[in-house]
Amino acid sequence: MxxxxxxxxxxxxxxxxxxxxxxxxxxxxxxxxxxxxxxxxxxxxxxxxxxxxxxxxxxxxxxxxxxxxxxxxVPEPKQVKNRVHIDVRAAPGLEGDARMSALEAEAERLVSHGATRLKRYEPAPPLGAGWIVMADPEGNEFCLD
CATH class of the missing domain: 3.30.720.120 (Signal recognition particle alu RNA binding heterodimer, srp9/1)
Incomplete structure (x- = not known):
C-alpha cells in the first residue's frame, strides 16, 4: 500500500x-x-x-x-535552525547566470509577500548549481533551488 x-x-x-x-x-x-x-x-x-x-x-x-x-x-516560537526544510524548485533545468537570475527574481517576488532573504550560495561546478536561502514570515528556512 x-x-x-x-x-x-x-x-x-x-x-x-x-x-x-x-x-x-x-x-x-x-x-x-x-x-x-x-x-x-x-x-x-x-x-x-x-x-x-x-x-x-x-x-x-x-x-x-x-x-x-x-x-x-503551537504556543512556542521557533527556536533553532530547521533540520528539515522545503526546497522551492524555482529554476529547474537552468544553469549559471540564467539560473541565478531566475532565483533572484523569485526571491524578490517572495520578499514582497513577507519572506526574508538570508544568504546566496554561488554556483560551484561541477555539482554546486547555486541557491538562495530564504525564511518564511515566521522564520522557517527554505531554499530557492
Whole structure:
C-alpha cells in the first residue's frame, strides 16, 4: 500500500502562514467540509470557539500531485535552525547566470509577500548549481533551488 505524505509546519498564525505558502507554491486552501460554503461557516456550525478557529490550516496542490501542507498553531516560537526544510524548485533545468537570475527574481517576488532573504550560495561546478536561502514570515528556512 502506498503512503501519502503530508508536511506539517508548527507556527503562530496558521491562516497567515498558509496564505504565504499558497502564494509560494501555487497551492490552494483545502475545501471546507461538504455542505459548507466556507471554513468560517463550518467552524461556526461545529461550535469551534473563535479563539480556536485559527488553530489549523491546510493547503493542497491543485493538480493533486504534491503533498498536502498542514499548518498547526503551537504556543512556542521557533527556536533553532530547521533540520528539515522545503526546497522551492524555482529554476529547474537552468544553469549559471540564467539560473541565478531566475532565483533572484523569485526571491524578490517572495520578499514582497513577507519572506526574508538570508544568504546566496554561488554556483560551484561541477555539482554546486547555486541557491538562495530564504525564511518564511515566521522564520522557517527554505531554499530557492
Amino acid at each position: 502506498a503512503s501519502e505524505v503530508q508536511i506539517t509546519l508548527d507556527c503562530d498564525d496558521p491562516a497567515g502562514l498558509s496564505a504565504f505558502w499558497a502564494e509560494v507554491l501555487g497551492y490552494r486552501l483545502l475545501d471546507p467540509p461538504e455542505g459548507f460554503e466556507s471554513w468560517e461557516e463550518a467552524l461556526v456550525a461545529l461550535n469551534v470557539p473563535p479563539e480556536n478557529r485559527n488553530d489549523l490550516s491546510a493547503l493542497v496542490d491543485p493538480d493533486g500531485s504534491g503533498p498536502r501542507l498542514l499548518f498547526q498553531r
